[in-house]
Structures are given as structure tokens and as C-alpha cells.
Amino acid sequence: MAEGRRMRRCLAAALGAALWASGAPAQEAAAPPRQKLEERLISALSDEEITIQTLYAGSELLVFGAVERNRFITERDGELDIAIRIRGPTEPLVVWRKERRFGIWVNGERARFPDAPRYYAVASTRPLSEMLSAAQRMGVQLTDLEPVKLVDARGEPADPQSFQRAALRWMEQRRIYRLEPEGVNLRGETLFSARFALPPNIVSGEYDVHIVMARNGRYLEASRHLMPVRLSGFEQALARAARERPLLYGIGCVLAAIAMGWTASEIFRRIRR
């Protein structure tokens, strides 16, 4: 129900601020023309949830929406910015640095990033540093280094930043970390959209889609969607069996392999005859 209302409001905003202004109560219409600019964010996702099926090869998520406001904007209002951050479930990440011992390269110093997400992407209308101050970005949890926060100082290496860079590079190669400083398309200061490529190696869990609106370097509003990613029936049954009935699952794996080997042997014996 609430979703339907949001969509309708989204459409209303898309029709333009003028329409909104004309529909406003008479009281407000009588207000002085230089009233304070108020803006609200309305957003939606192309998929409310994603199901990973057997032949899943990645997918695309469209995050879109509109900005509704109480009057026309002028140049003095400054620039409108939108940033969208998607954060997948977390899973601890461990980074080792190789070092030479007795002529061979072994894993030496190590850093652990307990809250590393399995997917992290930020798209914005311009680089985050130009959009909001560092303090404001922290306040709305909009950072580009957040995936591998350094929290546990005990037993960490002397130069944790290089380990952090290595972790981010690795995540980038796997397409689970992505920054798109010009990835949000904003039209007429009203309609916005951004496309996110979800790679084939995403995992199941809750994905947190966080949309932040700022104008002229000032934070205005944020909205949030929780998008579940689920395994389809067959994949889920297997993953659950492996987790909850490991012995039975293991026996099943062995029997399946043996049955396959036996079938192959029989087929080829008949072909040869």
C-alpha cells in the first residue's frame, strides 16, 4: 500500500514542481514568493528483491526517484547532489603480505577487516568529497573507504593503509567494490537514476540501499531500502543442507558422484560393444 502511494507521489513530482505548487493549499500560495526552499526525496528500486537461480550471471539494479520541492529553484540555491550507496552482507576479510623467508615467499604480516561487505558500491552526481564535508559524510555513513574499516588496532601491521588498499583492489577486481563519481544521472534537478551492476559472485542476504540528497554542500535528506537477495529453491535447499545436515549432504555428494561414474562406465561399455 505504502509503496503504491510512493510511486504515485514519484509520478507527481516527475510532472514538475509547478504542478505541485499549483496543487498546494491556498494558504501556502498566499505566502511570500521568497519562501524557504524545502525538498523531499522519493525513491524506488527496479527490483524489490533478487533471486539467484541456477543460471544467474549477474544482474542490473536500477535505483531511481524524484525530488519534490515547494517552489522553483534559482541559481542562488546552489547545486543539487544525489549519492547512492549499496552495501551487501558483511564477511570478515583477511589480508596477508608475502615476505621472503628461506628463499621462498610465504604469507607474513596480516590484517583483518571484520566488517568487510561482500558488495559495496557508491554512485553519485559528483565526487563525494565535493558533495559533502568529511564530517557530514561520516554522519550519513557515506564513505568510500568504509568497506574495510580498520577497527581492531591490536596486532595490526605497522602500515594498515597498504593492507586496506590491497583489500579494496581485490574487491574491485571481483567487481564487489565500485565507485562511480558520476554514476547518478540527474535530469532537470528532479528525476534521478543510477544503474548498479551486481556481479555473478554476489551472496544472499540483505542489501542496504542508501540514498543521500545534498544541496550546496549541505545534507538535506536520506532514504533507505532493504533489498533481500535470495537463493532460488534448488540452490537454497543445497546451501541449507550443506549447513544444517553436513553429514547427510556429504553422503549425498559422494553417492551422486559414484552414480555418475557408474552411469558413464555403463554407457561407454555399451557404446564400445
Place this chain on the structure above:
Amino acid sequence: MVSIYLPIAETSVDLGLLLGIGGGVGFMSGLFGVGGGFLLTPLLIFANVPPTVAVATGGNHVAGSSFSALLTHWRRGGVDPRMGTVLLLAGVLGSATGVRIFRWLVETGQVDLVVALSYVTLLGVVGALMLAESARDWLRRGAPPPPPGPPSRLEKFIRRLPFKRHFPRSALTISLIPPVVIGFAVGVLSAVMGVGGGFVMVPAMLYILKMPARVVVGTSLMQITVVAAASTLMHAYVNQTVDVVLALVLLVGGVVGAQIGAIFGAKLRAERFQFLLAALVLVTAGRLAYDLVARPGPEDLYVVRHEEGSGAWRRGGG
């Protein structure tokens, strides 16, 4: 390009690539009579399968492919069931030990090093021995086989060991200790390296146990099938890293490849066959040794991995 999602590896891999890997490894195993696990595990890691899943699933694949080959040898009478039973009982114990060693190695972060070092050592030694053997056969071409020389120190030692049993199919009376030691060692290898261990087992049976060649491959397949099955079961139970979808896709490619390999194998001459296998084993060992010794580039200086035992099955997400 059709991709298939592997629920335990938690990634999607190109189906053609997996069938190709399975087929290629199957071809090698059909051609040379080895399991091919030592090629499979590195190839899976190359295809972006997490190493822990690659090792455990490699074992599952080996169980299926070895069983297929075992049936063929069994029908020909090329299996010594008594020797096979001794080897596989020791092997299952070895595999249980190996799975726990593997878990410990993963926790200390040295699993890559130990797996790579084991591969280099074993493949290097076995490859060199096979190469020397095939070179000797090559030089002696046409000449009658030389009379057996005086027994070596190892042979004398084995003959003095207690617990002697008779193995009728192998026409052999030997102490139980050497086969138990060999079986146990191969069981550990199977669990730690995701291999069947045929490339260690076959030479050990020929040169240490002195079993006749006609029962060596079949008997080693009997041990490999059971040990690989036991390793799969224990990896599934202890580490939860067996991906049955991956194993079955690999098997489809593998069984077809193995049959084609067997047809080619029948046309190859024995010494050339041994030379080719030795060359393949040495090239693999050389490649792994190079990676251990060469200075890694700035990009490869860091090893990044999701912490073990924290996958979806631990997260509790379904």
C-alpha cells in the same frame, strides 16, 4: 556464454569453462591412468573458485571419476581386493587426519604455502623418477629386460618387517606395515591437496611393494575411490566446503574426457607414455616452484581472502 551459480562456492562460473576443465583433466586421467586431481585443483582456483572449495570439491570429482575407471579394471581382474582393503583402511585414517591438518593450515594462513610446497616436492620427485625410468627404457629398447639386481637396502628392510600376509592376486607375501604407511600418507595427501594420490600410489606400489603391473592401476583406483569419498564426506562435515553442483558439472566433462583419453592411451607406446607423463608432472612442479621463489609483483604481494568458516552457511542467510 552460459554461467552456472555454485551455491557453496557462492559464485557463478562459465559452464563451458567448467566442462572444458573437467574434459581436459578427464582426458589426462584416461591417457595416463592418474586421477588428475593435481591438475584439477589449480585449474579451479584459476577459475575463481575459492581454494578451500576447490580442494574439497576436487576430492568429490575424483571419487566419481575413479569409480568409473575402477569398474573397467575390476571387470578385467586388475584389482587386488585384499591389498586394496589394507590400503584404503589406512587411507581413510590418513584422510581424517588430513582434513584436520587442512583446517588448521587454513586458520594459520599457511595453506597456500603448504599445498604449493607439497605439490612441488611430490611432483618433482615423482616426475624425476619417471623421467629417469623412461630414459632407461628408451636406451634399453629391444634388449631383453635385465636380470633383477641384488635387493636394495629398502627391500631388505621391508623383508625383515613383521605382520606378514599373503596377497594371492598380487602373488606376493609382504608385511602389512609398508602398505599401511603408504595408504595413510596418500590419505593425508588426498585431503590436504584435493588429489587422489595416484601419482604417488602407482610408483610406490611398483617400486616399494613390488606389486605386478597388471594389478597396480586397478588396486590404486580402489583405494583412491574410497579415500576420495571419505575426504569428501569429512570436508563436507568439518569444513562445509564441498560444492556438489561444481563436482557434478566437472564429472560430466570428466567422464567423456576420460573415455577419449583411454582411446588415445591405447595407441601410445609405453615409454613415450611414461615420458609424456613425467614431462607433464615436471612442468606442473616447475611452474609451482617458480611462483614460490619469484619475487611477486606489487599487485601480487598481498593475499586477500574471506575468512574461513564465515560463508553463507555460517552467516545463517539462506
